[in-house]
Amino acid sequence: MSLDDRSQRPSRPGLTLLAAALLAAAFGLAPAAAAQEVPVLRDDEDLDFDRPEAWAMKYFAMVSMASGFGVPAAREPGAVDFAFEVGWIPSIEGEDARVGFRGTKQEDLDKAPLMARPRVTFGLPASFSLELGWVPPLEVFDAKPNLVTVALGRPLFQGRAWRAGARLHGMTGVIESDITCPNEVAAAGPDLDRNPFACEAPSEDEVDLTYYGVELTAERDAGGAWVPYAGLGISELDMEFQVDAFYNGLHDLSLLTASGSQWHGVAGLRWEGLERAAVGVEVFYSPLEVERVAGAGSETDELLNVRALVSYRVR
Amino acid sequence: MRHTVHLLAAALALVAAGAAGAATHNVVSRDFVFEPADLTIQVGDTVTWTNTNTSNSHNVVANDGSFTSGPARNGSWTFSHTFDSPGDFRYFCQPHGSAAGFGMAGVVRVTGGGASDEPGNLRFSGGNFNVDEGGTVTVTVQRVGGDDGAVSVSYATSNGSAGGADYQSRSGTLSWADNDDSPKTFQVPTVEDNQVESDETVNVLLSSPGGGAGLGAPAGATITIRDDDVAGTPGQLSFAAATLSTNESGGSVAVVVRRTGGTTGEVSVRLMTHDGTATGGADYTHVDQVVTFGPGDAADKTITVPLADDATLEPLETFHAMLGTPTGGASLGEPSMVAINVTDDDAATGPCVEDATTHCLAGGRFRVTVDFQAPGDPAPRPGQTIPLTDDSGLFWFFAASNVEMLIKVLDACVEPFNRFWVFYAATTNVAFTVNVVDTETGMLQQYSNEQGQAALPVQDTNAFTCP
Numbered sequence: 001m002s003l004d005d006r007s008q009r010p011s012r013p014g015l016t017l018l019a020a021a022l023l024a025a026a027f028g029l030a031p032a033a034a035a036q037e038v039p040v041l042r043d044d045e046d047l048d049f050d051r052p053e054a055w056a057m058k059y060f061a062m063v064s065m066a067s068g069f070g071v072p073a074a075r076e077p078g079a080v081d082f083a084f085e086v087g088w089i090p091s092i093e094g095e096d097a098r099v100g101f102r103g104t105k106q107e108d109l110d111k112a113p114l115m116a117r118p119r120v121t122f123g124l125p126a127s128f129s130l131e132l133g134w135v136p137p138l139e140v141f142d143a144k145p146n147l148v149t150v151a152l153g154r155p156l157f158q159g160r161a162w163r164a165g166a167r168l169h170g171m172t173g174v175i176e177s178d179i180t181c182p183n184e185v186a187a188a189g190p191d192l193d194r195n196p197f198a199c200e201a202p203s204e205d206e207v208d209l210t211y212y213g214v215e216l217t218a219e220r221d222a223g224g225a226w227v228p229y230a231g232l233g234i235s236e237l238d239m240e241f242q243v244d245a246f247y248n249g250l251h252d253l254s255l256l257t258a259s260g261s262q263w264h265g266v267a268g269l270r271w272e273g274l275e276r277a278a279v280g281v282e283v284f285y286s287p288l289e290v291e292r293v294a295g296a297g298s299e300t301d302e303l304l305n306v307r308a309l310v311s312y313r314v315r
Numbered sequence: 316m317r318h319t320v321h322l323l324a325a326a327l328a329l330v331a332a333g334a335a336g337a338a339t340h341n342v343v344s345r346d347f348v349f350e351p352a353d354l355t356i357q358v359g360d361t362v363t364w365t366n367t368n369t370s371n372s373h374n375v376v377a378n379d380g381s382f383t384s385g386p387a388r389n390g391s392w393t394f395s396h397t398f399d400s401p402g403d404f405r406y407f408c409q410p411h412g413s414a415a416g417f418g419m420a421g422v423v424r425v426t427g428g429g430a431s432d433e434p435g436n437l438r439f440s441g442g443n444f445n446v447d448e449g450g451t452v453t454v455t456v457q458r459v460g461g462d463d464g465a466v467s468v469s470y471a472t473s474n475g476s477a478g479g480a481d482y483q484s485r486s487g488t489l490s491w492a493d494n495d496d497s498p499k500t501f502q503v504p505t506v507e508d509n510q511v512e513s514d515e516t517v518n519v520l521l522s523s524p525g526g527g528a529g530l531g532a533p534a535g536a537t538i539t540i541r542d543d544d545v546a547g548t549p550g551q552l553s554f555a556a557a558t559l560s561t562n563e564s565g566g567s568v569a570v571v572v573r574r575t576g577g578t579t580g581e582v583s584v585r586l587m588t589h590d591g592t593a594t595g596g597a598d599y600t601h602v603d604q605v606v607t608f609g610p611g612d613a614a615d616k617t618i619t620v621p622l623a624d625d626a627t628l629e630p631l632e633t634f635h636a637m638l639g640t641p642t643g644g645a646s647l648g649e650p651s652m653v654a655i656n657v658t659d660d661d662a663a664t665g666p667c668v669e670d671a672t673t674h675c676l677a678g679g680r681f682r683v684t685v686d687f688q689a690p691g692d693p694a695p696r697p698g699q700t701i702p703l704t705d706d707s708g709l710f711w712f713f714a715a716s717n718v719e720m721l722i723k724v725l726d727a728c729v730e731p732f733n734r735f736w737v738f739y740a741a742t743t744n745v746a747f748t749v750n751v752v753d754t755e756t757g758m759l760q761q762y763s764n765e766q767g768q769a770a771l772p773v774q775d776t777n778a779f780t781c782p
Contacts, residue, residue: 039386041372041387041410043370043371043372043389043410045370045371100418101347101411101418101419102346102347103347104347104348104411104418104419105347105411105417105418106417192413192414192415193415196413196414196415196416196417196418197413197415197417197418198413198414248407248409248410248412248413248414249409250387250409250410252410294346
């Protein structure tokens with residue numbers, strides 16, 4: 001909760017200080033200044049669910065949520081489907097990105113414009129299906145995600161032209177990125193216009209995203225290749241943001257946590273024109289509450305994104 | 316020795332005077348901001364920062380390193396610093412602010428030369444104050460460069476590009492006590508005019524400083540009244556009301572067309588009347604005309620629809636006026652249709668008087684008559700009454716021994732009915748019209764039977780509203 005210890009994490013400023021110490025020694029100067037330790041800040045805080053920092057975490061939790069792309073199919077036990085999902089991540093810029101320190105500091109949240117995720121689904125007895133997904137830890141756009149999703153789905157109703165089903169689903173994982181001190185900002189060095197918080201190195205922040213919830217979907221299957229569907233879901237989010245940044249002469253290791261319930265809606269269209277393959281496109285909506293200005297009351301700053309899924313039945 | 320005593324006394328007096336002139340100002344660190352973030356003080360004044368955010372660690376660090384509260388801490392703490400020289404001293408919270416002024420940062424502006432025996436100068440806090448049209452602007456006057464003694468200054472507004480109709484003029488005097496260097500304010504209300512126009516200005520001027528104070532710069536300032544009417548928008552055209560009610564004897568009804576949301580360019584809209592239960596030509600005169608608003612014209616336009624005043628007893632009748640075909644880029648607003656209710660006031664109000672053709676029922680409130688017309692009759696004739704009770708009566712048409720109708724009007728003004736009821740039964744097949752008039756409101760209800768049709772009983776439980 002305070003400046004209680006000292007940090008000497010190897011980092012660019014650490015190397016700079018080491019070089020300065022060597023230079024100082026070479027010129028017969030006292031090495032005290034070069035060897036100074038960096039105060040560590042640990043302002044751990046459990047955030048209200050509508051704090052701007054929590055809003056940003058909710059945004060990324062929901063944008064990476066693995067929705068079902070329709071009613072879970074009743075597969076034969078042992079059936080296997082491979083799928084590949086691509087989701088658009090709407091950019092967060094300008095005042096929307098002013099989420100740090102209760103909405104007073106602009107953060108670099110505009111990293112990757114897309115998220116890709118392979119999925120595999122196994123048919124289980126009693127019309128259940130088990131779906132696993134993974135966003136592998138490949139660093140792109142200065143962000144390295146590692147998110148695992150799991151879902152257990154089953155159709156609940158099968159009429160002549162309508163189907164309905166449910167999925168219990170969850171996700172856990174982490175996104176590593178330089179959010180507090182972006183690489184290009186830290187590279188600006190002492191230029192306060194471009195590096196206003198005097199970032200000394202790119203931060204190594206981690207966002208831990210965990211959710212579990214249920215999604216109910218209904219779709220109309222009139223016998224054609226096109227299947228429209230819509231669904232609603234609610235999830236319990238459990239999120240952490242581990243700051244790891246050197247700025248203003250501090251090493252900030254604060255841990256911010258937030259948790260709460262969040263609902264979402266989906267509407268989409270699936271094409272099943274081939275025997276083994278299908279393509280789905282859907283719009284994902286989630287109303288995210290945020291109090292941008294302390295004391296001004298919450299407002300809804302929703303997430304609305306578009307996703308697509310291509311699937312192929314292997315067996 | 317005597318000189319030494321005198322010098323010591325003078326020095327003590329100076330110290331005492333200095334102490335009396337210095338002030339302490341407070342800044343609160345709340346959440347992730349300093350309040351106030353921009354503070355103007357005098358040389359020699361002290362600023363005390365108080366942390367009220369117990370969840371996060373804060374501190375105060377001067378950009379130039381001239382002062383610091385030490386490492387960031389959470390919990391309650393205070394830190395004070397006395398400013399001994401003029402200048403702008405910027406500071407920030409090390410974990411949550413920036414020396415560049417972002418986030419949790421602030422500035423202390425220190426003015427004056429440290430002389431506590433100066434009355435100081437009086438000036439506006441800025442050269443321009445902005446206000447949206449219709450709002451009230453607060454103008455701030457500062458005392459800088461000293462706070463010794465009581466001082467005052469006069470202020471007054473005058474027209475710039477704004478005229479007297481655009482704001483309420485203000486003049487008066489602001490006063491400061493000894494050692495008081497807090498800013499003083501006065502307010503100037505502005506007037507909403509719904510006109511699309513350019514921003515307008517009002518001049519404000521300080522004058523006649525008193526108590527030895529001087530006028531600082533700026534001693535004159537401008538209030539800019541920002542026009543909030545939408546420029547470049549032709550606006551919407553609508554009626555001023557969705558319903559109009561009038562009496563038939565009024566001779567006409569005035570329908571108002573309104574332009575809102577913009578006044579750019581010339582616009583027009585077509586106004587047409589349409590029959591409802593009232594008939595054009597018989598009950599009113601049809602109107603079909605184009606209503607035009609000129610550029611910048613937001614004045615209501617009144618269209619008069621003539622009404623026909625006849626002597627026939629009629630129930631409440633309605634016709635409509637509608638707007639259509641807007642031009643000049645204007646659009647139709649709501650309401651674009653008005654229902655015009657015409658009450659027949661031929662059924663005169665006033666006490667009901669029973670006579671040979673009139674029953675006064677429901678305690679005398681309702682006047683009941685019947686006009687019948689047998690086959691071959693050139694015109695209707697009144698039915699004749701046979702009184703029964705306060706609520707009911709009989710009518711005969713051809714002979715008193717041949718009763719044609721029993722009618723009653725009942726007061727059902729109780730929950731859940733809340734209506735006067737009209738019931739009748741007739742043993743006839745001649746044409747007739749029953750007229751029931753509420754003598755307190757003039758409302759008329761009519762019930763008719765066609766020639767040759769065996770009269771059907773009527774049970775109207777919604778005939779008249781209750782008072």
